[in-house]
């Protein structure tokens with residue numbers, strides 16, 4: 343006998359380094375889960391690719407594993423919610439379903455020159471006004487154009503309607519439905535640079551400027567909507583796909599950031615801060631992204647987002663490259679073992695800097711080294727860098743006029759209590775960690791649950807959010823200012 347509350351929802355979370363599947367029960371508890379990492383490909387300096395078949399195989403295998411374990415425990419999976427690494431771009435043949443090139447990952451910088459040329463052509467203001475985004479290789483449009491310009495014959499085939507473009511959600515929906523549906527949701531569409539977030543439609547002028555044929559595009563749906571039934575062969579019966587959102591938007595949904603000013607920050611490989619700005623897009627004057635948080639029943643909720651490319655990845659760098667720690671968790675004790683950072687700052691611009699700087703050419707820097715600086719200083723500097731980058735985003739958010747009282751956090755790094763306390767101290771706001779840290783998958787499950795009629799509305803979802811720990815700001819103001827000044831100095835040198 344199980345005490346899980348049926349029916350169950352399968353959440354598929356296709357991330358940058360791994361695919362995960364989690365089955366939640368009706369009360370939001372985890373019934374079963376599975377995870378599988380897959381290889382990253384770096385064919386050239388600054389290029390990052392995934393083999394689409396790795397994405398598909400790990401997604402299917404983990405989904406099947408979690409599904410089978412959950413159904414063994416006695417409940418039935420009623421719906422599927424899908425969330426994904428965003429911006430990553432695929433183009434596939436509509437007949438065979440075979441991709442014509444590897445997936446070009448969001449971190450990939452190969453189109454920096456294309457972006458620079460477009461910028462010289464003066465279209466950046468136009469792009470930002472319509473999409474809320476900046477002109478950067480991060481987004482899908484230039485990646486799609488690159489594939490069509492580099493795979494022989496593909497542009498003509500794309501114009502003939504033989505090829506399909508999609509972000510990872512779109513590709514997975516295509517595969518899960520046996521090639522029946524070519525769909526995406528409004529949040530993923532809003533990350534392509536091709537989608538007008540004010541009018542909620544693909545933008546013809548942008549399609550032309552970026553060189554992406556309209557015939558390749560998926561249809562855009564609400565985040566809780568009908569995305570078709572899975573091919574019955576995959577799970578033994580057809581299951582409806584009912585919810586889709588990009589992973590950072592799904593995390594904001596899982597964190598119940600439903601009111602304007604509600605904000606979450608996810609600390610995984612990178613860090614993504616998302617603040618709900620209500621039913622109208624707020625144009626950022628501080629290089630944040632204005633983006634779609636979700637669209638439900640045709641009504642769009644908007645958000646401001648700050649994207650930091652390196653957060654937990656800096657800890658992985660300490661472990662894998664410098665080999666000065668064995669596990670990420672060790673960093674908490676190391677940081678605590680020294681009273682201050684001893685003047686050592688790390689700017690982890692390993693793949694350039696994202697918001698609010700958008701400096702694709704910037705590279706990492708460590709400052710303030712003395713003969714006495716050792717493992718503790720390096721570990722602490724890596725942790726602190728994540729906090730200072732968040733503080734820069736919080737400043738940009740405040741300058742843009744968005745107000746907030748607390749920061750809700752999730753992702754692998756938030757297990758680190760030292761980091762959470764330092765975060766509260768530096769941003770000067772209480773930091774709230776929820777009991778369920780898998781908020782991305784939970785958000786996708788909630789979206790699917792709304793469409794499947796398992797939840798009535800967002801209020802019912804908000805009631806399920808549970809606090810694990812709250813960290814209150816406690817640092818002396820002079821120390822806080824000194825820390826921030828040291829960071830600003832290191833940052834200035836990096837950008838110079």
Ligand SMILES: Nc1ncnc2c1ncn2[C@@H]1O[C@H](COP(=O)(O)OP(=O)(O)O)[C@@H](O)[C@H]1O
Pocket residue numbers: 357358359360609610611612653654655656657658670671672673674753754755756757758
């Ligand atoms: N206790 C910890 N302290 C600091 N960093 C941590 C800790 N535990 C995990 N991490 C970091 O968190 C990241 C993993 O978080 P996760 O949310 O699983 O990332 P992703 O979904 O992007 O793969 C890794 O980069 C790891 O280095």
Ligand SMILES: O=P(O)(O)OC[C@H](O)CO
Pocket residue numbers: 356357358359426427428429448588589590610611612
């Ligand atoms: O897969 P993650 O968690 O690294 O998230 C990637 C983001 O969606 C990129 O914008």
